[in-house]
Amino acid sequence: MQHRSADKIYKYVTAMGGGNALLFIFVIGAILVIFSYPSLVVNGLHFFSSITWNPHLSGEMITMNGIKTISGASYGMVVFAVGTLISSALALLFGVPIGLGVAIFLSQTAPKKVTAPISFLVEMMAGIPSVIYGFWGFIVLGPFLLNVVEPGLAAHLSFIPFFNPPVYGYGLLASGMILALMIVPIIASISRDAMLQTPKELKEGAVALGLTKWEFIRSMVLPFAKTSIIGSIILGLGRSLGETMAVAMVAGGAVNYLPHTFFYSTNTMAAFMALSMDSAFTDPSGMFISALVELALVLMIITTTVNVIARALVKRGFISSETVIKI
Amino acid sequence: MKKYKENTFNVIDQQQSILQPWQDPRVLSRYRTRKLKNSLFKIFPIVSLLAILYPLLDILYMFAYKGVQVISFTRLTGLTSGYVGLANEIVGTFFLIALSSAIVIPMGVSGGIYMAEFSRKSKYTEMVHFVIDILAGVPSIVLGYAGYLLLVLYLGCGFSALAGAITLSVLMLPYIIRTTELSLNRVPTSIREAATALGCTKTTMINRLTLRFALPGILTGILLAISIAFGETAALLFTTGASDYMPTGALCNSQVGYLTYAIFQFSPFQSPFASANNLAYLAAFLLIIIVLSINIIARIGLRRLSKI
Structure with a gap:
């Protein structure tokens, strides 16, 4: 009897450990909603349609709907949303072929x-911290793009x-390339694991039919690993949408204008959140912080959606959960 | 005689232009394109491999080169005030990691134990899996904001080690829960059956048997989570603050410096001073060494894990 009650205590104590995850996600969501409430009320749809972010x-301090704000302040997230989407798209454009190439190399x-x-x-x-990528991007990649790659492309x-010229170095192209570097390991390691699962019979059949290696990979390996590959790409997208430090150091920090070329300096939601919190402390009305929190809320909703889709796809494929954890 | 006959046949073939299938120009051209495609394809994986290895090796080489140039006894033992050294950042980083590990390891390991041993495939477990997936995907800057709003502002802990450590532990939790659960699930059923047959209670079985078998895997997960925490910047920017002096050891209202902050704040991106930049290079060098050695140890552990 004593032993059984010990088991019960053990069960409930350990159950609380996993419950913390539920608690954390609930608290994070609640905090973001509560603190972004002033901005949600005051800025309304203007937040999603304006390109001007000017605290x-x-x-003068005024009161709108019972909430303190500063007259003439405008908070719009369009610049950051556009920067986030385009830099992530560029990251996929560079990262997907490279990641698949590495996966094919490693598995086939x-x-x-080697x-x-x-x-x-x-x-x-995948283990190198993002701030290191940012540092490298700032002192190596940015100048390289500015002096070599971008003038060539522009010419x-x-x-x-x-x-079109002018070229800036730090901007969309640099962010896309840094993000590509960070998502290639994700795409490569998950896709490799999926490709390694290709049944031997398929390979034997391909050899018997006299298929070349490329035909074998295109017609058998890639379709077989399709679900996991798409999952890994979306997982990489989720990572690049939320990436902060690396992009913050190479994006160029654009505010209030949209990029016209791939060379323009830009800003992503996460990078802007990291770089502008310090100036938000100086806003006496607190609206700046609230608007930033709303940005965080929007970013969290986007990345959560992307991640849930990606993980469902990856798990439907033939992947050991070890690979998923590592990322 | 025989030879003569063959020759005549060939001549006749050519005259009537009846070709063997492998001589058909259409087949031949298809064969050539297939061969060309295949040889073009052979280049593709190698090119993509080079495209990814070159930046990686450049990063490692550059920071190793710069790091060896700037490393010195004073820079390792001096305080950051006046850009003398990184001692307080190094101590601060380990302080933060120790604190967050103390918070998250009991949580994560016990969560994993519950899901693997007490309720496989229950509604609760499914929900925790789902939430963990979400939690692992939340951008670290969002976690940093939540930590700032709740811990620093609302609960009044101020920029402090505790606020930073709690935020870090939210970041580490998913990894630890999942690896613990996974490695416990891998312990063979026969061991559980033997334990039950001998009349072990569940508590004894877990503590004496399954946990011991799963230990290498659990340690691997913890190490990977710790290496992620070492490299984290965005989650700490607005929770831990920054300090030029040694951490006081106070949990609340006492700012702490850490390595990634030094990289971010002293790099040419934020600071024009050469003395500060040197510290950033040194911090990056140290961070890479720490993170890579943890990763190497963890992967050796992973290899042991897969042998069970």
């Missing part, structure tokens, strides 16, 4: 001796509308 700190074409060290290097990439591709 207008020199203005690589000689056995597979283990290269898998290790790729997984190591030869300026007939395409989004490749």
